[in-house]
């Protein structure tokens with residue numbers, strides 16, 4: 776199988792909606808544009824590698840959060856469930872460079888007791904992180920998906936990130952952190968919100 780056929784095969788099999796062949800061609804163009812020779816030894820495989828990497832970075836565009844939140848259990852628990860310090864990488868939609876940090880995802884199950892598997896909260900973060908993003912939208916999308924699919928009494932998402940577009944270029948402020956939150960339902964009540972925040976902050 777030649778290289779393009781192999782890529783098309785990979786595309787069909789694994790990249791789940793991301794057009795690897797098209798990315799490969801675009802990366803060759805970028806290499807020309809920066810003054811490189813895409814046909815030199817060290818770069819020969821680079822367009823293919825980048826295409827594969829982009830297939831991972833943007834896989835979430837072709838995934839449905841409902842697929843992950845479909846698994847629920849009837850567990851009697853009507854208080855906060857919080858998974859904190861979920862590490863993730865996403866891609867800034869303005870510069871296509873990474874931003875990364877941690878997400879804290881919590882909810883209070885609804886009266887019908889829809890409790891999901893803990894790992895599904897981390898999977899939910901991945902579905903939305905693996906897209907071209909801004910941090911505010913990522914935060915809102917996670918909380919909205921929880922509200923829609925689990926019908927909880929309340930939900931809360933707090934995200935802390937460093938944006939490479941602010942660290943390695945532009946204003947160049949490595950270490951600067953951006954914190955965003957989105958809170959819905961009962962978690963908006965001051966006492967409940969304060970409890971969740973103190974758990975997130977580890978106090």
Ligand SMILES: Nc1nc2c(ncn2[C@@H]2O[C@H](COP(=O)(O)OP(=O)(O)OP(=O)(O)O)[C@@H](O)[C@H]2O)c(=O)[nH]1
Nearest residue numbers: 867868869870908909910911938940941944945946
């Ligand atoms: N609100 C928000 N802004 C972001 C996010 N990621 C990157 N940005 C900002 O997007 C802005 C884009 O600004 P522009 O002036 O259009 O682009 P730019 O000339 O590359 O900006 P500089 O980064 O200031 O050099 C910058 O201020 C970035 O810091 C994000 O997740 N949320």
Ligand SMILES: [Zn+2]
Nearest residue numbers: 867869870940
């Ligand atoms: Zn950026």
